[in-house]
Amino acid sequence: MSGWGGGYVTDIPYSIGWYRNQSPVRMAIAAVIGGAEAQIPTGDDTIAMLELGCGYGLTSLALAASNPNWKVYAVDFNPAHIAVAREWAAEAGLTNITFIEGDFSTWEDDPAMRGLPAMDFVTLHGIWTWIPPVAQAGIVRLLAAKVRPGGLVHISYNAISGWTEMIPVARLIREAGRRAGGASDHRASEGMKLVRELIAADAHSLAGNRTVSSRMEMLGEANTTYLAHEFMNEHWAPVFLSDLQETLAGAKLEWVAASEMTENFPELVMSEKQREIFHRYPDRMMQELVKDLCTPRSLRSDIFVRGANRIRPHERTQILMDVALALVKPPGDLPKTLNVAAGQAELNPEFYEPIVRALSTRPWRVRDLLALPNVIGRRDNPAELIAILSGADMVEPAIRPMTAPGAEAIRFNMVTARRLIRKGASNSMVALACRPTGMPIATPLVGLALVYHYENGITDVEGLLEAIEPPEDRIDDARKVVIAFLERHLPAWRLAGAV
Numbered sequence: 001m002s003g004w005g006g007g008y009v010t011d012i013p014y015s016i017g018w019y020r021n022q023s024p025v026r027m028a029i030a031a032v033i034g035g036a037e038a039q040i041p042t043g044d045d046t047i048a049m050l051e052l053g054c055g056y057g058l059t060s061l062a063l064a065a066s067n068p069n070w071k072v073y074a075v076d077f078n079p080a081h082i083a084v085a086r087e088w089a090a091e092a093g094l095t096n097i098t099f100i101e102g103d104f105s106t107w108e109d110d111p112a113m114r115g116l117p118a119m120d121f122v123t124l125h126g127i128w129t130w131i132p133p134v135a136q137a138g139i140v141r142l143l144a145a146k147v148r149p150g151g152l153v154h155i156s157y158n159a160i161s162g163w164t165e166m167i168p169v170a171r172l173i174r175e176a177g178r179r180a181g182g183a184s185d186h187r188a189s190e191g192m193k194l195v196r197e198l199i200a201a202d203a204h205s206l207a208g209n210r211t212v213s214s215r216m217e218m219l220g221e222a223n224t225t226y227l228a229h230e231f232m233n234e235h236w237a238p239v240f241l242s243d244l245q246e247t248l249a250g251a252k253l254e255w256v257a258a259s260e261m262t263e264n265f266p267e268l269v270m271s272e273k274q275r276e277i278f279h280r281y282p283d284r285m286m287q288e289l290v291k292d293l294c295t296p297r298s299l300r301s302d303i304f305v306r307g308a309n310r311i312r313p314h315e316r317t318q319i320l321m322d323v324a325l326a327l328v329k330p331p332g333d334l335p336k337t338l339n340v341a342a343g344q345a346e347l348n349p350e351f352y353e354p355i356v357r358a359l360s361t362r363p364w365r366v367r368d369l370l371a372l373p374n375v376i377g378r379r380d381n382p383a384e385l386i387a388i389l390s391g392a393d394m395v396e397p398a399i400r401p402m403t404a405p406g407a408e409a410i411r412f413n414m415v416t417a418r419r420l421i422r423k424g425a426s427n428s429m430v431a432l433a434c435r436p437t438g439m440p441i442a443t444p445l446v447g448l449a450l451v452y453h454y455e456n457g458i459t460d461v462e463g464l465l466e467a468i469e470p471p472e473d474r475i476d477d478a479r480k481v482v483i484a485f486l487e488r489h490l491p492a493w494r495l496a497g498a499v
């Protein structure tokens with residue numbers, strides 16, 4: 001592929017989605033869980049954050065709307081993305097977000113990027129392993145110039161260990177797609193077709209390979225926009241964490257934690273035998289390599305810090321005790337077990353049920369939750385409580401608990417719902433901006449649409465059902481969704497302060 005993208009797909013804009021691990025609050029909590037000193041933003045902090053490769057910008061927009069006192073900057077080189085993102089921000093009246101049309105490779109030539117202030121947080125989701133080396137080098141220079149000492153950087157990327165068996169498949173999809181011609185989404189579909197044909201023809205490296213077949217099944221359900229951006233980039237290349245860390249050392253960045261909080265607990269990721277091997281090595285890169293080989297995940301999502309200061313376990317406990325949590329799901333959704341890399345983690349009901357019951361009345365500080373008289377279990381491990389409840393999608397950290405819903409967030413949610421309903425179905429999670437938490441709340445588009453219609457005065461089941469216009473053959477399912485919204489989700493979102 002030629003043109004201004006330097007090998008990156010530019011003819012098909014990316015899909016709209018919310019990714020919670022890009023939030024500064026979650027980044028800082030994950031860093032502390034990883035044992036690094038990090039400033040967890042409080043409600044009044046005026047932090048500066050930068051998203052690199054923001055696509056249409058939903059993640060940055062939702063964070064800006066939830067935190068009017070933050071300065072949010074977001075960069076993407078595709079003008080189709082930036083045009084929509086700017087219009088979206090203007091329609092929602094957001095004044096604390098700046099979208100820049102800029103290329104990582106040549107950012108020094110761009111006055112808007114040169115003029116960026118020092119950043120407390122930088123995030124890149126779905127960028128690093130899909131772009132050419134020249135763009136990666138630009139990012140390292142940008143991080144070196146713009147991340148403040150102590151600042152955190154989040155990067156998600158394809159990990160070699162999880163991709164090994166799929167690397168030839170990805171190459172085949174790209175090569176077949178290139179030969180098919182046409183738009184990138186068409187190319188990706190043609191490439192996928194060829195892989196399926198070769199599997200049916202018993203190709204030695206594909207047929208009978210469990211990883212390939214389960215991956216192909218998953219990819220069969222993905223939309224073609226995603227497939228185009230996953231497979232049609234010329235420079236796609238998964239990496240090892242240790243190689244990424246070496247590259248990022250050029251910006252004095254050091255790995256501190258996995259963004260998905262549960263992944264920082266060896267007992268949730270590995271079996272006992274695997275942990276014994278993991279603990280043999282004191283250095284964290286070797287530990288992470290062992291962990292990677294024990295875990296079936298293809299996308300890694302990590303936190304790096306510019307200048308790591310380690311904290312002691314006691315200090316970590318004290319910091320995390322002060323985190324406040326808000327319930328963002330109905331209390332009845334508390335699962336009995338949690339899917340973790342090591343299998344299923346049991347959630348002791350005598351410990352978690354009273355905690356979730358308390359959270360169903362208001363947001364609470366972890367310290368106070370662990371002091372509840374009826375809680376049976378370890379009261380000295382706030383890290384695990386936060387990681388497990390967040391891994392179960394039950395809570396989000398709340399940096400302004402018990403404050404009123406913000407006008408910016410409410411307006412943003414209404415504008416976003418209107419825009420996305422007009423656009424039609426989205427496979428990805430979207431989000432409700434929420435000022436009291438400072439953390440947008442993940443929801444499928446239908447949740448956002450129901451909030452929109454409800455706030456516009458349609459408050460009964462049949463009215464809402466009509467408003468969301470389900471297909472004829474899905475009316476019964478849609479009615480269940482509406483009832484669950486009114487009886488279970490709306491009260492939780494109201495309590496968190498998003499509605």
Ligand SMILES: C[S@@+](CC[C@H](N)C(=O)[O-])C[C@H]1O[C@@H](n2cnc3c(N)ncnc32)[C@H](O)[C@@H]1O
Nearest residue numbers: 008053054055076077078103104125126135229
């Ligand atoms: C897979 S998309 C991810 C978008 C968004 N982060 C998300 O997860 O929804 C990658 C994004 O990076 C942008 N991008 C790729 N190469 C770039 C470059 N050299 N400079 C700036 N943006 C780039 C693309 O336009 C695209 O929006």
